[in-house]
Amino acid sequence: MPPPEQTPLRAERVVPRPAEGVWPGLQDPGENRLRMTIARGLLRAAVRRMPMRLVWPDGTTEGGGDATSPDMRLIRPEACFTRLGTEGLIGLGEGWMVGDWDSDDLVGVLRCFTDHIEDLVPRPLRKLRRLYDRGQPHEERAEDAVVSQENVHRHYDLSNDLFQLFLDPSMMYSAAWFSGPVDAEGQHAESLTTAQHRKVDGILDLAGVREGSRVLEIGTGWGEAAIRAARRGARVTTLTLSIEQAELARERAERAGVSDRITIDVRDYRDAVGEYDSIISIEMIEAVGERYWPEYFRTVDRLLAPGGRFGLQAITMPHHRMQATKASYTWIHKYIFPGGIIPSVEAIEQTLARHTTMHVDDRRSLGPDYGETLHRWRDTFLAREPEVRALGFDETFVRMWDFYLAYCEAGFVSRYLDDWQFGITR
Known part of the structure; x- marks a missing residue:
């Protein structure tokens, strides 16, 4: 084009x-x-x-x-x-x-x-x-939510068709959770969809989602977590800043027969209202920005009903590396996720302790599984390169996404990056 x-x-x-x-x-x-x-x-x-x-x-x-x-x-x-x-x-x-x-x-x-x-x-x-490292660009905007929506738009609104080419039918764009034996190359035999459903169910369990639960999801994705929560009998309000994601999530909820139990709002999490028994957020905190972590967790604390639980999935990096690089402007910021920062486990726990009444009481690591998830995504992306080009994306874009997926896979395989599911309560 x-x-x-x-x-x-x-x-x-x-x-x-x-x-x-x-x-x-x-x-x-x-x-x-x-x-x-x-x-x-x-x-x-x-x-x-x-x-x-x-x-x-x-x-x-x-x-x-x-x-x-x-x-x-x-x-x-x-x-x-x-x-x-x-x-x-x-x-x-x-x-x-x-x-x-x-x-x-x-x-x-x-x-x-x-x-x-x-x-x-x-x-x-x-x-x-x-x-050469000039630091993160500063957006001179009166509305933080405007900047957040533009950052989301630059990645998640690229094209629903693009993401459908390389994601599995669950349309989950986050670490899967594999189980069972592996082959000689360390790959699991089970399908990516099965592993993604296990991951979602793990977060729902950590958040205590059951029949009758009032559930808030921060970061809709393409709706799979909300659909699985609704199938448990919960009523779900899910928030996104991506118009394209919201449209496809509504279509998927309708096809799944649970649209009457799901409300999908294009709204910033800071504007959320109500009281919820369970709150979930899957790999959304990385886009929040360090200076907004206190507000993010205070919002969850404000919305969570007495006795409620928060299921959080987050990519993490070692605390000393986060501290050393948090002001840096990286290739990922420039081309993939503007405005993002990956937290450390310590940063999450410290922010909870200093700014909320909540604490982590359960956790599991999915870091190695993210390496395999990314490996499968990249294999599929490259195998379907002609279809990516048919959508109008050029050679530079194809090489950029190849680098992005490989870069992330290397980070998880080397354990420079990790991915955690946290059960959080008061």
């Missing part, structure tokens, strides 16, 4: 609009010989400490790996190193998007970087990070 005129979110900043083929500044890495030279030296030194190889255009290799290790093939080395030197790890992702480098084992390459994230850059040079 031809790209439309580039309309800025604010007058001084043009943002990527992937669904429309708008990639401001992506094709030109600029020229900066000094930064290119520094980045080349740092990457070559880092690769020597990792079980991977750099492969130069002439076929020569270097690094700490061997022929069985993942290869990072340099197609346009100068452009690749210029991006790294100018934009840091944002430049690594952008280099993949435009084909400055390639790999037959993208997850393997990214896992090497993730496993060695603490020592990619020598400690004396880490202070130079501020030269």
Whole structure:
């Protein structure tokens, strides 16, 4: 599809609009010989400490790996190193998007970087990070909810058809919960849909959802959790900021025969009213933003009936890494989830203790299962690439989503990231 005129979110900043083929500044890495030279030296030194190889255009290799290790093939080395030197790890992702480098084992390459994230850059040079990490953009808006809705729109309103291409029939866009034996490659035999239903049921159990329960869901997705709660005999109010998600969720609830028990509102969680026996939220807190965590949990505390329970599923990272990177502007922020921040378990518990009457009394980790979930999503996405292109998405978008899914899979497989289900009560 031809790209439309580039309309800025604010007058001084043009943002990527992937669904429309708008990639401001992506094709030109600029020229900066000094930064290119520094980045080349740092990457070559880092690769020597990792079980991977750099492969130069002439076929020569270097690094700490061997022929069985993942290869990072340099197609346009100068452009690749210029991006790294100018934009840091944002430049690594952008280099993949435009084909400055390639790999037959993208997850393997990214896992090497993730496993060695603490020592990619020598400690004396880490202070130079501020030269390329300019921090999160600040939206000068009177309404926080407006910014939240725009952030949601940039990802979840890409296209319902796109998500239907690679998600399983449950349309759950979060970690599944697998069970049973695994094969030689560590993959489970059961279907992704079965594992997703187990995950949803686990959250409903932690929230105490049963027949007659008044349930609030913060973050509708495409309606599967609300549908399964309604099938238990609960009455569900579910909130989303995505108009496209709300429309499909209503259709799915109607097809499931439970639309009379589900109310789907396009509304910010801060505007929710009423009293609920159970509240659930599945991987929505990552989009809330650190400064809004107290308000998010206070809202749950305000809406929860006496004796009620809150079932929360959240992606997490180690607390020290969260503290070190929470102000950073990353590739994920720029291209996938603007405005997001992944909390730590400690941050969740501390926020509950300081700002609410609630505490965690049950928990389980689904981190390793998220690695397999992402692996299955990526396999399906790549297998259906012609259909993705038929929806109007271009080559850069396809490579961007390939990188996104591989990047996330590497994070969970390496245990840099985790995913928790929490049972929370007063």
